[in-house]
Amino acid sequence: MRYLLMIYTDEKTEAGMSKEEQEAYMAGYSAFSQTARGRGAYLGGEALQSTGTATAVRVRNGQTVTTDGPYAETKEQLGGYYLLNCKNLDEAIELAAMIPGAKHGTVEVRPIMEFGVEV
Numbered sequence: 613m614r615y616l617l618m619i620y621t622d623e624k625t626e627a628g629m630s631k632e633e634q635e636a637y638m639a640g641y642s643a644f645s646q647t648a649r650g651r652g653a654y655l656g657g658e659a660l661q662s663t664g665t666a667t668a669v670r671v672r673n674g675q676t677v678t679t680d681g682p683y684a685e686t687k688e689q690l691g692g693y694y695l696l697n698c699k700n701l702d703e704a705i706e707l708a709a710m711i712p713g714a715k716h717g718t719v720e721v722r723p724i725m726e727f728g729v730e731v
Contacts, residue, residue, distance in 0.1 A: 614655065614724035615696050615704040620688035621717030623662055640712035648696060648707060657694035688717050695724075 629637060641659075648654035663682035670677045682689065691713065698704040701721070708719040 617694040617708050618720045619692045619713040621691050621713045653696040655695040659692040663689045
């Protein structure tokens, strides 16, 4: 089953890391990616630019309205994701716990809705 692991962390905390801390942090992500690939679970993943680069899009009364910046003020922001193919939720949770952002943020694990596939 496919799962989306969304990584929520505080951008300010990460921005305040020293160069050495940032390098170690990113090495942890590289190691996680290798682990997921080694298990055959890795389907994809990306880091996102900061919320300051975001554009929110809404359609109201047939008009497209855009707003620069993050959608909402929150303590943690979506910073990236992994798309994994796991045997079950337990494996997805096990892998989520290995993601460096889980140590100071939150990793939300959500199953992908499979249309036309019986579960």
